[in-house]
Structures are given as C-alpha cells and as structure tokens.
Amino acid sequence: MNLAEQPEVLALASVQNAVETSLQVRPTLVCLSHLRWGFVYQRPQHVMSRLAKNYDVVFFEEPIFFEGDAPRLDVSNPAAGIEVAVPHLPFGMSGEAIDQAQRQLLDKHLAGRVQGDLLLWYFTPMSLLFTEHLDARVTVYDCMDELSAFMGAPARLIEMEQQLMARADVVFTGGVSLWEVKQRQHGNAYPVPSSVDIAHFAAARQALPEPADQTSIARPRLGFFGVIDERFDIELIDRVAAMRTDWQIVLIGPVVKIDPQTLPLRPNIHYLGARQYAELPDYLAGWDVALMPFALNASTRFISPTKTPEYLAGGCPVVSTPIHDVVSGYGESGAVFIADTAEAFVEAIENALPLKGTAQFLQRADAAIAGMSWDNTSRFMQEQIECLR
Known part of the structure; x- marks a missing residue:
C-alpha cells in the first residue's frame, strides 16, 4: 500500500x-x-x-x-x-x-x-x-x-x-x-x-553544467548521495572499486557516527563531502549508475531510502543491496537492480551501465515513481x- x-x-x-x-x-x-x-x-x-x-x-x-x-x-x-x-x-x-x-x-x-x-x-x-x-x-x-x-x-x-x-x-x-x-x-x-520532488531531480535528465569537483573525474561514474554512516557498506564499496579500477565511484554526503579513517582510500573512490539539496541534480546528471550500497544490519532492516525515487526521477539506473522495501517496491520495476554480494553488485552495474538515457529505461523509471x-x-x-x- x-x-x-x-x-x-x-x-x-x-x-x-x-x-x-x-x-x-x-x-x-x-x-x-x-x-x-x-x-x-x-x-x-x-x-x-x-x-x-x-x-x-x-x-x-x-x-x-x-x-x-x-x-x-x-x-x-x-x-x-x-x-x-x-x-x-x-x-x-x-x-x-x-x-x-x-x-x-x-x-x-x-x-x-x-x-x-x-x-x-x-x-x-x-x-x-x-x-x-x-x-x-x-x-x-x-x-x-x-x-x-x-x-x-x-x-x-x-x-x-x-x-x-x-x-x-x-x-x-x-x-x-x-x-x-x-x-x-x-x-x-x-x-x-x-x-520525491520529481521536477527537482528530473533536471538531471538534461545536460547540466558539470560541478567543478566532478569535472575531472573519468567515466564511467557510479554515484551515491546521502549520509555515510553505519548503514553504509564500506567493505562493499572497497571491493567493487578494487574489482573494477576503471570505474569511478563518487560519494557525496557527510560522514557521521563512523571514523572517517575506516573509509577505503583508492584512486577511483572520490569523497566530495556534503552538498546542498539544490546541487544534487547537477552531480546526478553526470553519473552513469546510481548506487545504494547499504549494509544489511539492524539499522537498515526497516529503512525505505528516499534516494531510490530521486535517482529514478533523475533518469539514472539504480543498483542496490537487497533492502526489504527497495526489493518489494522496486525489485520488479526493471529500473532498479538488486545484488547481495560484491560480485553480484559488479555484474548488476555492468547490466545497468548501457541503460541511462534510453527510452525503454526512462519509461520503466517513470512507471516506478508514477503518482509519487x-x-x-x-x-x-x-x-x-x-x-x-
């Protein structure tokens, strides 16, 4: 319901x-x-x-x-x-x-x-x-x-x-x-x-001026915006970055309640810090796939991430770990890919990469958030x- x-x-x-x-x-x-x-x-x-x-x-x-x-x-x-x-x-x-x-x-x-x-x-x-x-x-x-x-x-x-x-x-x-x-x-x-504020994030479906701190980051780009805390799967991001060094992972958001020293440091992981809500479409427009790398633990058992419809409104394919409400709400949409291991995450990203901007994907994304x-x-x-x- x-x-x-x-x-x-x-x-x-x-x-x-x-x-x-x-x-x-x-x-x-x-x-x-x-x-x-x-x-x-x-x-x-x-x-x-x-x-x-x-x-x-x-x-x-x-x-x-x-x-x-x-x-x-x-x-x-x-x-x-x-x-x-x-x-x-x-x-x-x-x-x-x-x-x-x-x-x-x-x-x-x-x-x-x-x-x-x-x-x-x-x-x-x-x-x-x-x-x-x-x-x-x-x-x-x-x-x-x-x-x-x-x-x-x-x-x-x-x-x-x-x-x-x-x-x-x-x-x-x-x-x-x-x-x-x-x-x-x-x-x-x-x-x-x-x-979701569809009009706000739909701007990312058009060509927008590239933020200065993202311009020099190579493609393909895999992005995340949100709070980086105990719900964030640090190990998953580290393993994906190690498995595909040609992929660039862009992480936007404050680091809260966890030691920043525990975050993985690799040349293809880019921590851009917190950004204003108004700026998010500018970053999203330059991503090829949006990520929801949530850990599966007590703190994520009942979450229903706001960023799922925001990513879709922006026209970006989504790859997520199997968060219950994401699976039940978007798992059959054809616009959100679910993966439960690092290897499956990489495979899901590979499947999602060709989709951004295609008419078929945008139709699926719009259907998933219709009426919201x-x-x-x-x-x-x-x-x-x-x-x-």
Whole structure:
C-alpha cells in the first residue's frame, strides 16, 4: 500500500472542505526533531515546508551545548512559515536539568503565540521527556526509522517510544516494512514512504553544467548521495572499486557516527563531502549508475531510502543491496537492480551501465515513481490530522 495507489483518497472533496474549514484559525505545529533543519534535506524538511502553508510550524531541534551560564533559544526562519528553534545549554548539565531547561525554553517560546490548536509532531520519542505536559489537540508520531537500532541510540528510547505510542493519535511510518511492525502497536498507523520532488531531480535528465569537483573525474561514474554512516557498506564499496579500477565511484554526503579513517582510500573512490539539496541534480546528471550500497544490519532492516525515487526521477539506473522495501517496491520495476554480494553488485552495474538515457529505461523509471510527490504525501498526512481535530 502506498500513496500513489490511493489517488481517490487524496482527491476526496469532502475531506478537503473539512481541512479548509478547520484551518480558518491557523494551528501551531511543534515538530520535535532529532535531525537538524540544516542537515541533509529530507523528509522532515519536505513535509514541514508544505504543512507550513496551513500551520505555524515550530521546528524544535535537539540542544547544542556551549561554555556559558544561561540556557537560551536561538530562533531562525529558514523557509516561509518555518521557525527553527535550537536550545543552547551550558556544558555539564544533568539529564534531568537538560529536560527541564528544554521544557522551560519551549514553554516560554510558545506562551502567547498559540492562537489555534496545538499540534505535536514527534520524529523522536525522546522529546517526550520535556513535552509530556503539553495539551495537544493532535499528537503525531512520524516514525521514519527504527531509531533504537541505530548506533548511539539512547538507552531509554524503546521505553519512550512505548509511551509515545500510547499518547499518539496517529502514527506514520517511513516505509511498509516498518508499518508492518508498528501497526501491531497502534490502531491508527499508516505506511507513508518518503517521496520525491520529481521536477527537482528530473533536471538531471538534461545536460547540466558539470560541478567543478566532478569535472575531472573519468567515466564511467557510479554515484551515491546521502549520509555515510553505519548503514553504509564500506567493505562493499572497497571491493567493487578494487574489482573494477576503471570505474569511478563518487560519494557525496557527510560522514557521521563512523571514523572517517575506516573509509577505503583508492584512486577511483572520490569523497566530495556534503552538498546542498539544490546541487544534487547537477552531480546526478553526470553519473552513469546510481548506487545504494547499504549494509544489511539492524539499522537498515526497516529503512525505505528516499534516494531510490530521486535517482529514478533523475533518469539514472539504480543498483542496490537487497533492502526489504527497495526489493518489494522496486525489485520488479526493471529500473532498479538488486545484488547481495560484491560480485553480484559488479555484474548488476555492468547490466545497468548501457541503460541511462534510453527510452525503454526512462519509461520503466517513470512507471516506478508514477503518482509519487511530496505534495501528495504531505496532503495525506494533513488529512489524517484534520480528521482528528
């Protein structure tokens, strides 16, 4: 089940009328996020920037610690209708003091500004530690990933998620496999896989100016953009690069939670670092095959990578390890190749290399992402909220 298969739900005039009526006084939506607005542009930014057309969004991030005496809240407006609020707390505070400081900063920020309903949107259950006192009209748990399986997950995360599940009015999951688990824990859960801004990435199907740091890299080019962390199969990339030294592997994204010294260093592996969302099509246009070299471990068991439809929208064949939601969602598309070993990965890349730009491949890619859009995804989520208000 996905949103592309439910156009009739999204088009219900009666629901839309109810939404418009209830939004005459704009609600305040407080989004509690473990991801920063300025980090990789992904689901939180896509969804919140669209919900901000009808809600006043306060995007409340995890704290930053500094040398000082008094907690403070730094507020910025990176997009229309979005307030990003970042707590700055002194070093050395206890866990209880940290929760209390965040509670006070948030309460002070919201005081006098909430005119309509208060909506709470949780990306992380840990935020419940300083928001459990808030009286929300609707509480949303957007479970993007199984966070308890990630490296460095807080010890209390599972306990806090259980509490959030009990409080939440609606639960969204980042993919179907995660929904299969969470729907057994909550009676109003929906699979809402991350979507794609097709127009943004479709620009990569045309000839675009080559980024300066990619111009000198030879072809064929195999590319990846995203976070390089414990989910990334370092050994797989190293082996593919060693097996085919004529292939150039371009890796774009920040290195997080793993030691950069563990990354393989070869002449045909190119680490270009993090890039802005707006720049990604420029890089993608110059790749021959897009890669999703995810390790198969606890942290990837339930992921539904956003980059799958982004690569396809850009007209690039995809080779992926057998991530469950990728196999079930795209395995029969003819546009995404699945491989479970380094040898199979090399063979899949060889099969994918001739496809880019061909009419047959582009038809398959378009069919795989037909009906997908962040507008539809956000509209579906908003409709669930409005049905509960």
